Amino acid sequence: MKILRTKTAVIGLICGWLLLFGVVPILMLLTSSFLSQDAAGFYRLPFSLHSYRQLFLDPGYLEVMLRSLKLAALTTLICLSAGYPFAWFTARFSKRQRLVILILLMIPFWTNSLVRTYAIRMVLGTHGLLNKLLLATGLIDSPLRLLYTDTAVLLGLFYLMLPFMILPLYANLEKLDYRLVEAAHDLGAGPLQIFRRVIVPLSLPGIFAGCIMVFVPTMGLFYVASLLGGARQLLIGNLIQQQFLNARNWPLGSATSVMLILLMTVMLAGYALIMRRLTARGQRS
């Protein structure tokens, strides 16, 4: 009897929490995206598709969304191309070396991301380290205008998101049986073929997990765009922030977030599909 009561209490607590702070808010967000703007009370009836129409028909919003997608995709690509070799080499190191590298990776990861973005800004500034270095080596004659460009934002996003790419990749590649690579060698495959036909297919779950962890959250990092990209609206996050905190157009802000949720759902569904196919293949063999 006592165990039963404990069980009900424990499950009730966690279910209640997730329902109240996880499911209900999303449903409310979804509902509010179909409501009308109201200057005083945030949103009001009647239901309308006005916000979605605005989002897709106003070239300004559309442009922000497309630019945001582009930036996020580029960030993901850069993180992947730097993170994959990083994770691969780390996974092949000795246990001690691996530990050192992972700790070195974790220290910035555990440091406040706003502080790190601010630090990047100091490096990229007109009188920052990068310009000084370039001037000293004679590569350029006058300081470059790095700050407040898309490149700066990209560099900042890469800086913040790299660990999110490396960790899932590493977790996956660490488990990869190196004898498979040796077997491929033995069967006459060259390095490129081994990479393309053995390593990549086996690390697909890690690649997907890493890309999801980088791609979707990147679009929300409004403060990076604000600090490094200047006043222009670069990311969906900036759009949402502006609608909610400045323009007070909550339905439009909600609709924008719903787009982000949809994108995430599609990516997660794709991931689940791939994982299921991989497991099914595993069961067959």
Place this chain on the structure above:
Amino acid sequence: MTGKRRLHQQISAHNPGKIAVSDSVLSIRGLSKAFGGLKVLTDISLEVSQGEFITLLGPSGCGKTTLLRLVAGFEKPDRGSVYLDGVDISSLPPEKRQVNTVFQSYALFPHMTVAANVAFGLELKGFRGRELNDRVNQALDQVRMRELADRYPGRLSGGQQQRVAIARAVVNTPRVLLLDEPLSALDARLRRDMQIELKRLQRELGIAFILVTHDQDEALSMSDRVVVMQDSRIAQIGTPREVYEDPANLYVARFIGDINLFPGTVIGRNGKNELQVQIFDRRVLARSDKALQPGQLVQLLLRPEDLRLTEDAAEKVPFFWGSIMERSYRGSTLDTTIHLDAGPVVRACEFFDEDDPDFDYRVGERVKVSWVQGWEVVLPDEDPTH
């Protein structure tokens, strides 16, 4: 290969499985258990006496581990009861039963030292100070683990963890010690050493052990009695010799040891203990007191060591012609595979004796396969496909 005397010639009237109730410690009566409609145990009854070593033997999924968990109290029976010293303990939780378990994976507490693991049960019973210490040390001495008392389980080898698990259980002076496949994780050599050690420990402690295993060698070599389980039921209870030499059915015969089967039909009965059986083109006399009717299909069971290979067997003894398929030398024995002219392939196993001229068989050579009459076991043929 002489001097072997069949069990049922000595104790033909023996009724296996019945132990006088007076010295029974544990009594299991009519236990049944199902998980989600799947029957795991069906009407299990078993008496365990003081100081007895019992093995539950069967393939995985036969219900033997569930039976152990019912006795320990981790599962509740659907029907039937468990009595310990005459008291019904079926509804008691595990912590209130004077029964302890050695788990298959040892289940040592990783955050406690060896000594703390062993002391755990006693502390919960209120033992403190000197007495606690003495008893823990005594238990550790019994398993020869005193030197490693301050180690953590993560730093011990499999065999050492096994010893600690045993000490942790026996220190509580259980009435019955339950061991769930305790040796399955050890390598072959260590397993043999631990078998001997377990026997010694059991003799020293004088308490009943119930050991679950799927290894028939282990069951035969360690136990006073073996309980062979088949699909949720008990197929046979008996001493190791009984289950080996007089298996209750084909399942038990197949499960324990190697066998040769000669399919036949009962023709008639000669007196109380002898049957006439038609096997291939020959009529043989077989010793059996089972109630078998004329016309019934049977299998004549003969172990490889029961078969004889000769070129000139006396006509009185039953024999079948065959040709040698394979000879393999196995150190102390020599195994021969023979294809009988009548169809089946049988295996004979003889002690290696280089002075014996008969040992010069070559592959393809013709031989007569016979056996000492009276060593065969007649079993009803339950499954004609085999």
Place this chain on the structure above:
Amino acid sequence: MRKSLRLLFFCGIFLYLYVPIAILIINAFNLNRYGLRWDGFTLKWFTAMAANPGLMEATRHSLTIAICAASAATAIGCLAAIGFTRYRFVGRRILQGTLMTLMMAPDIILAISLLVLFVGIGIALGFWSLLLSHITFCLPFTVMTVTARLQGFDRFLLDAARDLGASEGQLLRRVVLPLLRPALLSSWLLSFTLSLDDVIVSSFVTGPSYDVLPLKIFSMVKVGVKPEVNALATLMVALSLVLVVISQLLVKERDKNGKNK
């Protein structure tokens, strides 16, 4: 050749990760206000930081929230993990799926959905809305950490304790909690860090009455370089260094006497 290329690659990545932080720390001790060149060592920015009441108050608020959120998330997460592992119930997988989604969801979605909730049900934006939000985004991480630890146990450990005579309470106190200690500590540390690190959720769900560090820093550095911020950031880096060391020690402790072989 290949080895040196690899070394170069790792050096490049780590330089990229560490140089900005190093510059930040150097400038925290630099007399030159704008960090244009090294003008000499000073601690005056730390004094200036301590003398800035707004910054200090935001720090206090952030630490309060981080400690409360980490403790609550660890406690709830521990209970939930024990519930998930010990009990079988309808909807268990859905619940776990919801948790996973919550963990993967971008902060901004969580932030505005919680904002909509708080405004919708009339919770004033401030301490409580902030605390509830922080607990919510820490929760999946604590549940996962503790669950992973619980699943790492020998599944017969609890049976063994019962077998040796432990009651339900003794089981929890003497076996489950001691075994979970490293996991609980590391979930606490992780939650603490996540809470301190958060910018996005805090920006949305707090009100003017309860300013927290990320927002304060954001508003201060938006327009230019603030050496007090350098000083504070240096302290935060030091703090995260300490936290990483502690969490690594925890991992070590777990490996030492953690798992049965």
